Amino acid sequence: MQLSAQEFILLRDLIRDICGIALKEDKQYLILQRLEPLAKTHKCSSFSELYQLLKAESLNTALREKLVEAITTNETSFFRDIHPYETLRSYVLPHLVKHHIMRRTAGKIPVNAKIKIWSAASSTGQEPYSIAMTIAEFIASGSASGFTNNDFRILGTDISNEVLSKAIAGSYNQVEISRGISPELRQKYFIESKGNWIVSPKLKEMVEFKPINLVKPFGAIGIFDMIVCRNVLIYFDDKTKAKILETFYDMLHENGILLLGAMENTYCLTDKFKSFHAGKTILYEKRHQH
Ligand SMILES: C[S@@+](CC[C@H](N)C(=O)[O-])C[C@H]1O[C@@H](n2cnc3c(N)ncnc32)[C@H](O)[C@@H]1O
Numbered sequence: 001m002q003l004s005a006q007e008f009i010l011l012r013d014l015i016r017d018i019c020g021i022a023l024k025e026d027k028q029y030l031i032l033q034r035l036e037p038l039a040k041t042h043k044c045s046s047f048s049e050l051y052q053l054l055k056a057e058s059l060n061t062a063l064r065e066k067l068v069e070a071i072t073t074n075e076t077s078f079f080r081d082i083h084p085y086e087t088l089r090s091y092v093l094p095h096l097v098k099h100h101i102m103r104r105t106a107g108k109i110p111v112n113a114k115i116k117i118w119s120a121a122s123s124t125g126q127e128p129y130s131i132a133m134t135i136a137e138f139i140a141s142g143s144a145s146g147f148t149n150n151d152f153r154i155l156g157t158d159i160s161n162e163v164l165s166k167a168i169a170g171s172y173n174q175v176e177i178s179r180g181i182s183p184e185l186r187q188k189y190f191i192e193s194k195g196n197w198i199v200s201p202k203l204k205e206m207v208e209f210k211p212i213n214l215v216k217p218f219g220a221i222g223i224f225d226m227i228v229c230r231n232v233l234i235y236f237d238d239k240t241k242a243k244i245l246e247t248f249y250d251m252l253h254e255n256g257i258l259l260l261g262a263m264e265n266t267y268c269l270t271d272k273f274k275s276f277h278a279g280k281t282i283l284y285e286k287r288h289q290h
Pocket residue numbers: 018019020021072073074075076077080120121122123124127157158159160163212213214215229230231232261
């Protein structure tokens with residue numbers, strides 16, 4: 001199938017409109033490679049026909065969902081890049097607990113309020129489950145007296161229902177489980193079943209999943225102590241990145257922490273956050289300048 005310059009522009013703009021992913025001129029091959037199978041399944045003989053079909057659909061329909069699934073990269077792994085999780089345990093969790101207690105003592109939050117962490121663009125769940133394991137280990141080590149796993153809630157969200165279903169099932173094959181997880185943690189937090197490894201109920205209890213498209217208005221989902229948004233902003237243009245970062249700022253408690261991916265930062269996008277190094281990790285804190 002051929003992709004004309006005109007077809008590329010039409011599909012590129014539609015993709016940006018649906019999910020924010022900004023494809024540069026040199027990404028024509030991506031459309032060719034990833035959308036040709038979709039076009040063929042829907043009996044389209046050209047990309048223009050596929051475009052017309054997509055255009056005729058109203059929002060969030062099956063074909064648009066397949067388009068998003070074809071064009072997005074879902075690559076992820078447990079404890080991706082390692083150091084952010086070391087920093088989570090050594091610096092961020094004590095920081096979140098400290099500020100949570102201060103807010104509670106000042107009567108700013110209910111006594112039974114949870115420490116809330118949002119994994120925005122959580123793909124197949126490895127990221128929120130790695131956060132949950134880090135918290136469970138932190139609690140088990142007695143580092144936050146008076147706190148239990150039940151004082152923490154993790155929300156995992158993604159635009160793709162396909163990856164969300166896998167995340168909710170929490171079932172990983174041998175290859176997936178061997179990426180990033182030590183045998184000790186695997187033994188502790190997963191149950192083996194027919195060659196797959198399923199997240200244990202006590203870990204699942206800490207995590208909830210929801211579909212959220214970061215480039216569309218998504219309504220009130222609460223105020224968070226930490227937002228983890230890794231390896232998705234890189235696909236968006238600067239205007240979209242800036243808008244999402246401002247939304248994150250508004251959705252954090254004072255002294256809340258934002259964690260981005262290794263290739264992402266707030267530079268030239270927003271100057272609202274205070275950035276600093278904690279070990280090897282760059283963190284962004286919501287801190288009012290007095
Ligand atoms: C490369 S994965 C990153 C997964 C995980 N955060 C990590 O760092 O390992 C990117 C994820 O972003 C999701 N995504 C792409 N566009 C999105 C959007 N507009 N809103 C929410 N999620 C989106 C994709 O479905 C995919 O699961």
